Amino acid sequence: MNARASERLFRSVRRLWTSNRADGRNLAQLSPEYLSLNDAYLRTKQKCESKKLPLDVNPKGVFACNELDLKEVNIYGFDYDYTLAVYKASMDSLLYNLGLEGLVNKFKYPPGIQEMKFDPSFAIRGLHYDIEKGLLMKLDSFLQIQLGTVYRGLSPVPDVEVLKLYKNKTVPLAYVENHGKTSQYFSSKMIQLADLFSVPEMCLLCNVAEYFERSQIDYHPEILFRDVKTSVGAGHPRMHKIVQENVTEYLEKNPGITEWFQRLAAAGKKLFLITNSPYQFVNCGMRHMIGPDWESYFxxxxxxxxxxxxFTDESRPLRIYDKVHNTHVWDKVTQIKKGVIYYEGTLSQLQELTGWRGSEVLYFGDHPYSDLADVTLEHGWRTGAIIEELTHEINTLNREEFKKHCNWLQMLTQLIEECQEVEEADAKVTLGTWMLERDKLRQQIKKVFNRQFGSVFRTYHNPTYFSRRLFRFADVYTSSVTNLLHFSAQHTFYPRRGVMPHEYSSYFV
Ligand SMILES: [Mg+2]
Structure with missing residues (x-):
């Protein structure tokens, strides 16, 4: 639309809009402040509609938080679960059901809780659970609670109650992080659920709490939390056995992984695997994904x-695992040999035996804290986070309707900021309707990711607590390790020049 046509349309919309006022006043009776406010709204809307939508983001992209030159990386390390091993949705149901079974059979919880079924769309990773108050919630990078995302059981807690309980929207730091101290003054009262195994755990926790609330059964949130955690944890050995018996039911093939390993080996890179899972379980999964010779790549x-x-312990000996007898050997490990399976140990010992140091190692893991935090902070390893949820998040960002809503939300927010000092009563009412429209938009944008908790990465406009930690501990992040297959072993990942609040909104305007 050219400028004159756009101006004509604007004037006719404005005429129509002002002549339809419910109180029957015409244009001449309206205050200049009110009119100029509505003019500004219409012009902004017009500008928004003519704005080009941003290009799609590649869901298989590798995103850099920090510059990473692969030429400097000689050793590639991997975690196993949810990093190399990509599980199907059936894994979540299995973990949920094993945890539920344990609660009824071992912890003697009421059999009625078995009515509560697993809902894969309930929780997202990175939420915090207040073990005293029994509330699940999403925090942003400023430790602010995102109102509207606080749940007791499956029921949302009204904002007024949340503010009454916490006396503030911001949670004190000592509540969330304990900095490794055990003193009661530093004990954290919130637990963050940051790995993918915790999604079924959170759902079980909320389902049981919901059952107790509905049945008016008194319960202690911390005891419930501990029991659910123990029960889901205790279900892991059975889960390992069940998955080994029917691996195709639970584990994806992850095509491309063998090709990538071959390419890394051809480029002279070394590969290693450090996993918390037992050998038989890993062996079964790797044979399924790569083949019987999988160990030869590492x-x-x-x-x-x-x-x-x-990564943190100083003295815990590295031991040899005997795969034939499914036991560990007592011998002292004095050198690392290819083809031998090791067990336990510490990072310092690994570095001593291999001579691998700092920035030549790139380690991939799905857990920003237990996989990535210590190796980057204490040992200077380079890190890659595998965040499976990126696929859903990016596909959502790429929807045309989402882009339009986001553009309008940004422009409307800016308009509200610029016009907030109005004094005339009618103008204030108009400003109020804008605020309502903004709130509605924010809700719409949030719910498309997950109905209850929104995006893993954002609260309304801030990064989540999870994102802040992720961006601090990961040099790069991507939805799957095999996305690296699209880049050569010489590639450099450059971070974007992020815009700070005091800088231009874009260098290309
Ligand atoms: Mg993992």
């Missing part, structure tokens, strides 16, 4: 590593 394999202790 220069070092450590199972049962007990991360994050593997």
């Amino acid at each position: 220069d070092l394999i450590i199972v049962h590593a007990r991360k994050p202790m593997f």
